[in-house]
Amino acid sequence: MKTKFHQIIILLFFFSFVQSFAQVKISGKVTFRNKGIPEVNVTLKDTYDGATTDANGNFSFETSEKGIQKLTFTHAKYYEIEKQIIIEDKDQTINAELKEQINEIDAVVVSAGSIEASDKKRATALLTPIDIYTTAGADGQISSALNFLPGVQKVGETEGLFVRGGTGTESKIFMDGSLINNYFSNSVPGIAGRDRFNTSLFKGNVFSSGGYSALYGQALSGALMLESVDLPDQSSYDFGVSPIFLNGSFQKLNKDKNSSYGASLGYSNLNLMQQIFNFNADFIDAPNGFNGDANFRIKTKSGGFFKYYGMFDTNRIGIRTESLEPEYDFSLVKLKGKNTYHNLSFKQKFGKYLLNTGTSYSYNQSDLKFSTEKNDVQSNESQVLNDGNYINFKAVVDRKINKISALRGGFELNYAQETLNVGEVNKNYRDLISSAFMETDLGFSNHLSAKIGVRAENSSYLNKTNIAPRFALAYRLAKDWTTSFAYGLFFQNPESKYINSSANLDFQKSQHYIFQIQRATDGRSLRFEAFYKKYDELIKTQSINPNSNQNQQIQTAFNNNGNGFAKGVELFWRDKKTFENIDYWISYSFLDSKRDFLNYPFSLKPNFASEHTISAVAKRFIPKWKTGINLSYTYAKGRPFYDIVTQNNMNIIRTGGKLKDYNALNLSFNYLPNLGKKDAKAFTILVLSISNVLGTKNVYGYNFSQNGNRSSAVVPPVNTFVFVGMFISFGVDKTQDAINNNL
The missing domain is CATH 2.60.40.10 (Immunoglobulins)
Known part of the structure; x- marks a missing residue:
């Protein structure tokens, strides 16, 4: 019994153990x-x-x-x-x-109207500095490279960013948050000015063709925000030489790598190229000029950052054209231009707050002299002299609420003082535009975010105040698909050259509505945008002729009764993945726009607006040959042109028509002889660029005689232009960067 009892106990214990x-x-x-x-x-x-x-x-x-x-x-x-x-x-x-974790990397980004290229931005990088340098036909200029993106019109006879039916002056350019006045060089009628600023000065950019942030104002159409480079990786010396320019620069990094300074100097002259190529323009003084700049950058022990950049440039140009008036043989225009710009910015974090401040000063002088020539004798000389001083100050405080939400606000002061002397007409214009703004980024989830802002401005000259609300919403439709909608109200002062002291003027106004669908994957980007812009209170002008000389004719504003609209769709596709070592993009823009402004007698399609624009860019880097081959092509439907004159205090169209369609195929090569030298202490790049390879004879517009019986076409200074240059950097090998950015 005892044995059985023990067995039962052991068996129960075993089953209990197994059960456990x-x-x-x-x-x-x-x-x-x-x-x-x-x-x-x-x-x-x-x-x-x-x-x-x-x-x-x-x-x-x-x-x-x-x-x-x-x-x-x-x-x-x-x-x-x-x-x-x-x-x-x-x-x-x-x-x-589960509850979604809001994450800065995964969160959807509001991008309606914006194209970003910056190492700090999460959006698809579209135009980095190396992109700009290797885009055939861009000539290394930021503004020219943007012409290959949707929304920007190709207008060759004058400088500026013509965005979605807006004039070149309706888009503004900023450096580290501060407004750049006179970004482009002084120019003569019919020949566009060039970028004054070196592309390599900037590490990234945000280009907004509409609906831009409340931090920026005084632009009816678009904004380009440029971000300057920080401390260099090491000291270097750079040298560039070509038949049209010579320049040199250096950057010195201190031993502790917390500060640097540098400077550059350059000279350009188109005289040699004029002797080689058959120019359309008869330069009596080939475009030439000096330029230089200086900079320093300091990183403080507390993590703050000072940046200073200062530059100057001078430019001269003289051109002779056949006179449209039968009593003269030629008309002559001579230009002397001077400009200086200084920018100082400071960034510092104080606990949960980030302070960004910046100030800039610029001075610009444009001295234009017009005259006529008969039997080699010059006469009837007149002058248009414009001087301007500009000061900008801006402060922004930014506080993060969580990983993808933030609140920011600040104020801005813009002071302008200009004098304009045209014959008997003398103007002295002064204005202080005071602005305050507030904006918030709201991240509701990784799939939904919004940006809400408001900006208020007061103009001392106009004695008026405006309030501009702005709103944007973004939603992720699927893994790689996002959609955005943006709305904004935008104001801009009338251009000072139109202002008459007796006129009671107001701000010009535009409203933007933008809808976007975008798909972004590794190496590929597809973007579709539809937009509508409504213009109100645009400036209406009449022409005055102080000395009965056509060259002195100026326009003066007399009311704000102008209006207009612009609507359209845009498509952009970029692919760096499908084909090995090939990067290409295609953009298409459709624009329907009409305006009744300036001297237009009624609502017309603007003479700077093309209905259809197509651009294609392709880049192929061949490591074996150490060579990059770059192609670009632009087609634009012919723009309208008008001969508008004032008769009996009324503006009328004397004649008009449509220009021939614009076509240009561009080609460039860049050769890297230092490729493969691991211990190289220098970087060299040889560049060959051919603009308008096929020599298409494009026409930008027409000039008319005083009686309208004679006309002449406004054409590029040269149909096909060839550039050859060599750039050398000592002390740093940038070869691998150049390769990586081209693959």
């Missing part, structure tokens, strides 16, 4: 907004028991643990949660609903 190790099944489903989440790690805390959810969010595992346990659910894109469970002898079903 019996496996219990734990299963369930993990969801977010009623959809299963794959790849969620589900584990019993402090054990090795667990599983990973499948494609539908289901999981299942077995465990021998008993009693009170904690079940954890972890995923990189969702907040981790724990559930307390009691494990007994029965299988259990445990479901969990």
